[in-house]
Amino acid sequence: MLLPRHRGFVHPVASDITPRAVFEARRALTLAALGSLAAPWSVRAQAAAKSTPLPGARSTVPGAVTMDKPTPLQDVSTYNNFYEFGSDKGIADRAQALVTRPWTVEITGMVAKPLTLGIDDLIRKMTLEERVVRHRCVEAWSMVVPWTGFALRNLIALAEPLGSAKYLRMETFLDKTIAPAQGLDFGYPWPYVEGITLAEADNDLAFMVTGAYGKPLAKQFGAPIRLHLPWKYGFKSIKSIVRIELTDQRPKSFWENINASEYGFWANVNPDVSHPRWSQAQERVLGSGNWLSPDTVPTQIYNGYGEWVAGMYQGLESERLFV
């Protein structure tokens, strides 16, 4: 991955952080607004608004849903990594070629009940919640996004993993008529693949995303369904997923196949472990700043989510846990 040209960054300062009361009122409004969208989204969203606690302190992940101010949609939706549509950040237009219906997600491998679900049936099965979380790209930029979706574990549970399963291997679509870059020979091992341990998939913070900013997921964000792992570098958060395989073999990811020395399996965020080509100590926060003098904030270990995730790595200190 190349260090991106950065445009428009600003870092949140104390006055930008939304007071809790305002934040909670806004969340309530957002969930109410979700209910007015088209089916099946609205069916679930209305149910979610009625039956699930509002995010924030009352979420299934107490305290983890941040009160950070979301990065403006305009910035997040025009600066994307989605290599299927090219290696530049301006892929949003090209990504509109993605055909998201019909779309199926297969859960296979070491499971008692292999499943293939149409995306709308899948979304109807799940209870949606909204989470405002930070995203830290390995290229040292970050953003705050209000995602809608559900805990990954709730999806995996439907397939009843066998005791022998240790990892999840996830795959993106493969179709060069939609994503011409997949037909070009740059030595990229398409389709995009990512992997995590079953323990990581079971973590409260491992989130499957089907919406953002109160709307169904825009194509450039990885519609119709993508992963978000807020404590890991962004490349682990695979977009436009079609297959999840449970396995006892550690999956080799797309980026690990391209350059294992730069992109390891664990890839947890750590300001003290530099990427071989740049420091990870600071991050440029996507926003409304001036690209000539981008504002930066210090990067936090596990992207600030250590309280929820650090325990998973106890006893694994001999592994290369960061980048």
Ligand SMILES: Nc1nc2c(c(=O)[nH]1)N[C@H]1C(S)=C(S)[C@@H](COP(=O)(O)O)O[C@H]1N2
């Ligand atoms: N299929 C696929 N998933 C992907 C990528 C990609 O190129 N292809 N890029 C990753 C990287 S490097 C990042 S930072 C995030 C970017 O997500 P965003 O464009 O929604 O910000 O998606 C990740 N998921």
Ligand SMILES: [Mo]
């Ligand atoms: Mo990234």
